[in-house]
Amino acid sequence: xxxxxxxxxxxxxxxxxxxxxxxxxxxxxxxxxxxxxxxxxxxxxxxxxxxxxxxxxxxxxxxxxxxxxxxxxxxxxxxxxxxxxxxxxxxxxxxxxxxxxxxxxxxxxxxxxxxxxxxxxxxxxxxxxxxxxxxxxxxxxxxxxxxxxxxxxxxxxxxxxxxxxxxxxxxxxxxxxxxxxxxxxxxxxxxxxxxxxxxxxxxxxxxxxxxxxxxxxxxxxxxxxxxxxxxxxxxxxxxxxxxxxxxxxxxxxx
Amino acid sequence: xxxxxxxxxxxxxxxxxxxxxxxxxxxxxxxxxxxxxxxxxxxxxxxxxxxxxxxxxxxxxxxxxxxxxxxxxxxxxxxxxxxxxxxxxxxxxxxxxxxxxxxxxxxxxxxxxxxxxxxxxxxxxxxxxxxxxxxxxxxxxxxxxxxxxxxxxxxxxxxxxxx
Numbered sequence: 517x518x519x520x521x522x523x524x525x526x527x528x529x530x531x532x533x534x535x536x537x538x539x540x541x542x543x544x545x546x547x548x549x550x551x552x553x554x555x556x557x558x559x560x561x562x563x564x565x566x567x568x569x570x571x572x573x574x575x576x577x578x579x580x581x582x583x584x585x586x587x588x589x590x591x592x593x594x595x596x597x598x599x600x601x602x603x604x605x606x607x608x609x610x611x612x613x614x615x616x617x618x619x620x621x622x623x624x625x626x627x628x629x630x631x632x633x634x635x636x637x638x639x640x641x642x643x644x645x646x647x648x649x650x651x652x653x654x655x656x657x658x659x660x661x662x663x664x665x666x667x668x669x670x671x672x673x674x675x676x677x678x679x680x681x682x683x684x685x686x687x688x689x690x691x692x693x694x695x696x697x698x699x700x701x702x703x704x705x706x707x708x709x710x711x712x713x714x715x716x717x718x719x720x721x722x723x724x725x726x727x728x729x730x731x732x733x734x735x736x737x738x739x740x741x742x743x744x745x746x747x748x749x750x751x752x753x754x755x756x757x758x759x760x761x762x763x764x765x766x767x768x769x770x
Numbered sequence: 771x772x773x774x775x776x777x778x779x780x781x782x783x784x785x786x787x788x789x790x791x792x793x794x795x796x797x798x799x800x801x802x803x804x805x806x807x808x809x810x811x812x813x814x815x816x817x818x819x820x821x822x823x824x825x826x827x828x829x830x831x832x833x834x835x836x837x838x839x840x841x842x843x844x845x846x847x848x849x850x851x852x853x854x855x856x857x858x859x860x861x862x863x864x865x866x867x868x869x870x871x872x873x874x875x876x877x878x879x880x881x882x883x884x885x886x887x888x889x890x891x892x893x894x895x896x897x898x899x900x901x902x903x904x905x906x907x908x909x910x911x912x913x914x915x916x917x918x919x920x921x922x923x924x925x926x927x928x929x930x931x932x933x
Contacts, residue, residue: 528898532789
């Protein structure tokens with residue numbers, strides 16, 4: 517850089533605050549700083565999205581304890597509900613909560629669903645038997661129980677029917693319908709007759725596969741509803757006594 | 771006490787850089803009073819940053835603060851500082867400069883005024899504020915090599931204009 521330019525640059529470097537200006541500005545700055553404890557303190561803004569997980573130690577224990585109490589209480593209620601029968605306070609929890617949730621877990625396959633619905637059919641009949649043993653199966657409760665058993669049985673048959681339809685679609689040569697003439701709708705009618713007779717109807721409706729070698733799982737499943745019916749023959753008769761109580765007496769009902 | 775320590779550090783920082791920052795703002799705006807106001811803003815921002823001990827308040831950081839303050843002003847005013855300077859005349863505080871030197875300065879300012887803003891800034895930071903290419907790179911958020919090349923080109927253009 518030539519001398520002329522260097523000289524001018526040196527002159528430019530001489531541009532600065534006068535001593536009085538510098539002192540005055542410094543005083544003004546310190547006054548500003550001291551008037552407030554700190555200036556423009558960075559404010560930590562909690563993210564509204566993260567706040568969910570932000571628990572201070574103080575709150576964490578309280579929240580944890582509350583959650584544990586809720587879980588234990590809920591578990592206790594659910595367990596107690598499982599033992600309930602129609603007419604009990606917790607029966608609603610059993611049918612509308614516990615079983616509903618369990619049903620969701622069994623929707624993974626038609627076979628699982630069919631087994632579960634049949635299991636619930638067994639449960640409904642168990643409940644009816646308990647009520648009958650404690651002489652509570654009468655009046656409105658009896659009607660309610662009859663309705664619940666009938667609905668659940670319908671569901672069990674529908675699930676089985678859906679499963680068989682699926683299997684039939686997969687291979688037309690395999691197995692025929694598990695349920696022959698016995699349909700959910702006329703189950704009640706079938707049960708009006710002799711219990712033995714009804715069992716026979718169920719047996720006859722189970723046809724053999726054309727290939728002659730039923731799979732074990734399918735055979736087991738096809739027997740499940742039948743087993744439930746056999747197991748609860750007595751109570752089924754008792755429940756069907758409304759239109760046909762005489763049939764139940766004939767079959768040795770107490 | 772931590773605050774006392776910070777106050778002392780701030781005072782030292784002010785004594786070291788107030789003139790340089792003022793000069794930068796003055797040459798960028800052409801207005802002495804405005805440059806003083808800007809310097810106050812820059813210092814207050816520096817005070818805030820000082821409380822965040824993760825930030826190192828070196829020269830490049832302070833010039834970056836100054837540059838951002840000037841840019842904000844430009845956005846509001848949208849006027850050419852150098853045009854103002856040329857219209858108002860260049861009057862340094864030191865009145866001892868003789869007439870011929872003053873005339874030379876005016877001539878130089880006119881020449882610099884013909885340069886692009888980026889070239890003016892580069893020359894100001896490099897030769898007036900005496901920042902190294904590395905420091906200028908930090909201020910302008912550029913690579914050091916880029917700054918060296920720009921300084922060289924700006925000087926070349928200034929020589930072309932001065933012929």
